[in-house]
Amino acid sequence: MEREGGMIPQQRQVLFLLVLLGVSGEASEPVQFSVVEEMERGSFVGNVAEALGLEVGELSYRRARVSLKGNKDYLQLNRRIGDLLLREKLDREELCGPAEPCVLPFKILLENPFHIVLAELRVQDINDHSPVFLKTEMLLKIPESTSPGTVFLLENARDLDVGNNSLQNYTISPNSLFHIQIRASSEGRRYPELVLDGTLDREEQSEVSLTLTAVDGGVPPRSGTAQVRVLVVDINDNAPVFTQSQYEVQIPEDSSIGSKVVTVTATDIDAGNYGEISYTFLYPSENIDKTFQLEEKLGELYLREKMDFE
Template sequence: MAESTMEARGERFLRQRQVLFLFVFLGGSLAGSESRRYSVVEETERGFLIANIANDLGLGEGELAVRGAQVVSKGNKQHFQLNHQTGDLHLREKLDREELCGPTEPCILHFQILLQNPLQFITNELHVIDVNDHSPVFFENEMQLKLLENTPPGTMIPLGNAEDLDVGRNSLQNYTITPNSHFHVLTRSRRDGRKYPQLVLDKSLDREEQPEFILTLTALDGGSPHRSGIAKIHILVLDINDNAPEFTQTLYEVQILENSPLNSVVVTVSATDLDTGNFGTVSYAFFHASEEIRKTFQLNPITGDIQLVKYLNFEEMNTYELDIEAKDGGGLSGKTTVIVQVVDVNDNPPALTLSSITSPIPENSPETVVAVFSVSDLDSGENGRIMCSIEDSLPFILKPSVENFYTLLTNTPLDRETKSEYNITITVTDLGTPRLKTQHNITVTVSDVNDNAPAFSQTTYTLRVLVVALASVSSLFLFSVLVFVAVRLCRRSRAASAGRCLGPEGHFPGHLVDVSGTGTLSQSYQYEVCLTGGSGTSEFKFLKPIITNGLVQDTE
């Protein structure tokens, strides 16, 4: 018993020292060492060895398993698999860089290694390297242009662009056109980095000499080997229509809330044509718009109203660039660009992801880690800022750690005899307007330790028992009755305070027999029974017998 008690105290001291060490060095211990970056080429087969985490962390063989290592990634999809025995970190599945990051470069996957005992976070990054697995693709395989025969040389005509899902050198780099004497093509860049072609007229046109041109436009990427996409350009040379439509603005910039209702008018574009009749009638249309733009916006060809036909989501796309064409009845056109900025609203409640929880917790333990969790909010700005809280009346506290991770700790030692179970509600609130919140309930039980000795409610109990036995009743039966009464009293007095007997001690007499042969004892006996307790034990004792000549009057 003494040896097991010493071992328990030693283990408790070790845990106390570990917890103390943990929170003295919380800033460094939880955050781990500097962020490590690994890299992998996209489309690499599953099972690929990324690194040996145990070696990088300086841990021995099997220590990852002992410390309950976990790989924690944002979102529900896990891309990694950790071998706790060897420390090898493998790919769980093929990675598609375009699916993970879209046009963002570099494509970085953030993940953490979570270790227990002591608690430690190690932040890591995986750089997914692009491979040239996509060719440039034009939105339209055939384009038709109409140019007046008096169009001056040097005129630049925008053409529909191609898209390449790859990034960097593997993305679209330039455009070329079939060699000819009248046109050449230039490669231009938009604000967002996308490249588009412009057709340049080098020589005056003569409809009577050549009424049309058919050219091949090629989009090339910078990969090795090159990938390309082509589109046909059909140019019709028109008789003179002196004036092309002109927009009142060459660039429209508007903002719209992401929760705007459908059919809302985003902006109205307007163009005029100085010609009369059919040549002066203007109609509006999207110019080489992507499928996403056509699904999101609708352009009235007569009024120029651009309406919303699909709900916006700032977290998915926050900027749209629309090219609008105004064309008159003679085929001449003018162009403008509309930049639509989506304004974020607080439409995403915070999310809480529980990484680990410890329950039950031994009572009287010092500051102990109860749970580890992370929070996130898809909104941006103040709408995406988060604060966490629990009830002030609970003996627990929240401490932030690396990035958006929090640790729930005991604030004071717990007492199971006072309260054996706690229901903790973690409230996560963002700072947006209106404020949104998420609540997560955790139930923590408190396990018992042997920290209370038995105690009696009185220091001394005295029981006087009248023993009147029949001849057929043995002294053994009477002894059993007395012991039963004593045991019942002991059990009822376990929570009482310790005490000692004050009277002299006696032994249960062995002469309780029918000595007269008349069916009764020759005398009646009274016994004082004493219950004592203290130092974690309780005792039952008989005091001296009290012999009287008649029946006992006091039967307490």
């Protein structure tokens, strides 16, 4: 019984020590510090003694130090005055990418007696990146018969900043044919769409050059641009037109077979295949078809047989 009774106080001491260690390693809320990214090395972050409600001398007496996850060496503690300083510049985009907020957890370790205080360093974004288009030139081929209101997707820009400093809007250079509308994805990205407002006419304007601008929400804002080339694709909307409405020729009756009678010429302002012209008789009589031969590509009319005035 004495042996058992003698062990009970030791067990209680061990349990009591474990409880104390458990409490010292936890905190209801981490102590918050914040810093703006790209601040110079040695910049002031906060005063640890003030944040913990300690006298300045306690930090030296208790040999206080800071420890970051992964043994990163971003912070240094001046025990004498309690100031927490930056050891190096911090790049929020490198540390956290698109995640927001950017939080670096760390611990403040105190000895004599031993105590752990959980803390967080929040790295705030600055507008240090401009929106960038991966493609600096976009090419759209749009048939001239396309109806107003038709929407065309464009390449979006990327911005490494977050929050208000990230990409907010797109604009297009002033013109009477197109405007920009913005489509937002479920992830919060913004995509530009080109909307046709007017009627295209290739013969009047075969190409439209526009400047697409992406703008972020920083103060002052940053922007990036890309060129949008719209090629108006032809449709067969124009008929060939003869250079003369009527051709009059005189043919001597002694003209030999194969003689050229006349060359007719027409033009078509459509492009490509739609602008190629061939010539043919429209409902020729048997006599005309027997007497003349028409070169359909050249518009040249030749005699097939001898002419007889009588």
